Amino acid sequence: MLPILDFVKKLFRIDRAPATPGKALEVPQGSGPRVYSRSEHTISRNSISENALKVLYRLRKADFQAYLVGGCVRDLLLGYEPKDFDVVTDAHPEQVRAVFRNCRLIGRRFRLAHVHFGPEIVEVATFRGRSEEIGEGDRVLGSGGRILRDNVYGTIEEDAWRRDFTVNALYYNIRDFSVVDYVGGMEDHRAGVLRLIGDPEQRYREDPVRMLRAIRFSVKLGFTIHQSCAEPLHRxxxxxxxxxxxxxxxxxxxxxxxxxxxxxxxxxxxYRLFGALFPETEACLAQEPEGFPLTFLAKALENTDARLQENKGVAPFFLFAALLWEPVRAAAKARIEExxxxxxxxxxxxNEVMGRQLRxxxxxxAVGQPAREVWxxxxxxxxxxxxxxxxxLTHPRFRAAYDFLLVRAATGEADPELADWWTRFLGADDAEQRAMTREGGGRRSGRSRSRGRRGPRPPRATQNAGD
Structure with a gap:
């Protein structure tokens, strides 16, 4: 009989062939972990937050197990700098609080300990256990199998099997600087494959947000979603x-x-997930007026990416104004034509489009109101x-509205001459501005004609945290 380790390796090699739709990788539980020694991985303590190391070492000193886990381990293996560091331990939340005076316990669905070091927070979670029966222990399931509350504690192996993706179930052991892998995450990591642990459909039903996480991680990491995990997304x-x-x-x-x-x-x-989030926008995007696709949103998102890559800020209200612009524009155009x-x-x-989107x-x-003002x-x-x-020019949302106009003009949805006029106007001196407003560039002024209907003046906006 093959040793367990050889059996697992062989299983991984077999699975590297094209996957059968709907079939997920199943590593036998209880077979033990694959431990990668310090010489077999690239994680260095120099890349780990000093405060995260303090938490790990202090838990070890208190005779508890302590590991880094999840996205920070995944990113360290890729050579990225993690945004935060998550720690898991066999200590219960109250025991963690007893070790750290700078600790607060949070959460109901998942009871967690937050250890504060000034602005930095190191999150510490207790190993989660497996509980199959509804209502057993401190686990509560809702209709459809969605987990509502879950504070069942267990072992590190049980914790690994309860995580979402294999590449997020790698544990960095501070005791010997090894990486511990129960679910084949290191193999998937090296192959650039994003794979759910267990049956994909069941895991999505437990927490549908995992579908969005699959998209986010695959794009961010440049990984391919395993076929067994991609197939259920449409359904x-x-x-x-x-x-x-x-x-x-x-x-x-x-x-x-x-x-x-x-x-x-x-x-x-x-994967038809966008329509579940923004149904009215998806309905508009599915149409191609006069045979041309609607490109405004893609251009707005491209500009968002460019600003973030240049370490510039992006206001959430501008993002949502772009995401919902197509249904707003189409409905307003129909009313104006009437x-x-x-x-x-x-x-x-x-107001109507935003109200429906809130469902x-x-x-x-603080985000919705500025978006309305931009429109x-x-x-x-x-x-x-x-x-x-x-x-x-004195309106608090003028600059955002002007930037919005530039994107519209760049995609042919607004008059480029109008956008150019405003650009020249903003760069002109007082005398030039007065001359430009006398000429008017041939644009209209005054109220639009209506069929006996006069709308109220738009509410005056105030500065808010959305800026």
């Missing part, structure tokens, strides 16, 4: 409707504000005679 997108809207807001920010928004957007649409005042049409449609993603008011300023940017341009 299970509807499960995202059962995820709290506030949680989906956070996930969208992670997806689209990490510097890979364009590829992420394309992958979300390919004779409505253009400013009033955009104001009314902005899917809980966009905070409502678009028709006002067309009024370039008289004092209107000068008044518009």
């Amino acid at each position: 299970l997108a509807h499960l995202l409707a059962g995820v709290p809207a506030a949680r989906l807001y956070d996930e969208v920010l992670k997806l689209l504000m990490s510097g890979y928004a364009v590829q992420t957007f394309e992958q979300l649409r390919h 004779g409505d005042n253009d400013v009033f049409a955009y104001q009314e449609v902005a 899917h993603i809980s966009i905070p008011r 409502m300023l678009q028709p006002r940017l067309e009024r370039i005679k008289g004092v209107r341009p000068f008044k518009l």
Whole structure:
């Protein structure tokens, strides 16, 4: 009989052949881990946060097991600098708090310990155990198998099998500086494969956000989603409707504000997940007016990536203004063609579209209100005679609205001459600006004609944290 280690290696080699759709890799539990010694991996303590090392060593000194786990180990192996360092241990949360005076316990679904070092927080979790029965111990499952609360503690092996992707289930052992692998994560890491642990459909049903995480990690890491994990995505997108809207807001920010928004957007649409998050936008994107695809959103996301790569900030309200612009523009255009005042049409449609979107993603008011203002300023940017341009310059959201106009013009959706006029106006001195507003560049001024309907003036915006 082959030794267990040889059996596992052989199993990995076999699985490197093209995968059978719907079939996931199953490493026999209880077979023990594959331990990679310090000479077999590239992780150095010099790359680990000093405070994370303090937590690891202090837990070891208190006779507890202590490992780095998850994304930080995965990223260190790739040569990236992790954003944060997560620690796991056999100590229970209350025991962790007893070791660290600078510790706070948080969470209900997952009880965690946060060890504070000034602005840096090192998260410490207790090994999670396996519990198959609903309501057993401190585990609570909702309808459809989704985990609502789970504080069942166990061993490091049980903890590994409960994690989502194999490459996120690698443990760095501070005792001997080895990497411990129970689920074949190192093999997948080296092959550039993103694979769920266990049955993919069951894992997605337990937590549908894993579908979004699969997209995010595959794009960020440049990994290929294993066929068994990619196949269910098209069928299970509807499960995202059962995820709290506030949680989906956070996930969208992670997806689209990490510097890979364009590829992420394309992958979300390919697997039909984008429509579950932004159904009205997806409905618009599925149409091609006069045979031309709508390119505004792709251009806006491209600009977002460029700013992040240049270490410039991106306002979430601008991102959501871009994500929802197509349904706003289409509905406002229809009302204007019916004779409505253009400013009033955009104001009314902005509120309606944002209201419907909130059923899917809980966009905070500090983000949603500035996004509305960016939309409502678009028709006002067309009024370039008289004092209107000068008044518009004082609006708190003018600069964002101007940038929005530039993206629209770059994709042919707005008049490039109008965008050029505003660019020249902003760079002109007082005398030149007065001359430009007298000429008006042939643009219209005053209110649009409407069928006996006059819209209220848009509400005055105030500066907020969304800037």
